[in-house]
Amino acid sequence: MARKKTASNQDELLNEFQALVRDTESLLQQSANLAGDQGEALRDQIRNSLDRARSTLHSAEEAVMERGKAAVDATEGYVQTHPWQSISIAAGVGMLLGMLITKR
Template sequence: MPRKSSSNAGQDELLQEFQALVKDTEKLLQQSADLTGDKAEDLRTQIHQSLSRARATMHNAEASVRERSKAAVDATESYVQTHPWQSMGIAAGVGMLLGMLITKR
């Protein structure tokens, strides 16, 4: 059963924004094809190398985030299964605190 916490949703949003940045940079690279000269070619090469590095970094970061998230979910599920009453008590306490904070507003 897949789960998404607010942290995972924020990380997914960040990755989507980064992917959009890469796509926009690729469009810029294609539009710069009209430029001529050695400087324009150097600029295109630098942009292409930068995009390649950004893609590799994004791929590594995404894999790392997924591994850490999975480990956190597994640890939480394990704790809840071994300590169900304590987990219910903690959840009730957090719910009570949130309820008190909301009603004071």
């Protein structure tokens, strides 16, 4: 249950971060109308902020991918070392799901 909540929170965080990047890009395009040194300074700040945001997002995506890969590797290792237990667990889960589906 805690893992699902963590994964959901990570997904929400990534979605919000992507929205932030899109909004910043939109702001950058809209700031093109500003003239002079102030406008250019603002655009530079927005570009730097956007670059940092993209870098952070990329790092977060890599971390999530690595954790997912580690979970898959751990599951494969368990199934290979305990094949009969894995089959029993899968059969039990299948039976439970079958019972729940037939009751509806």
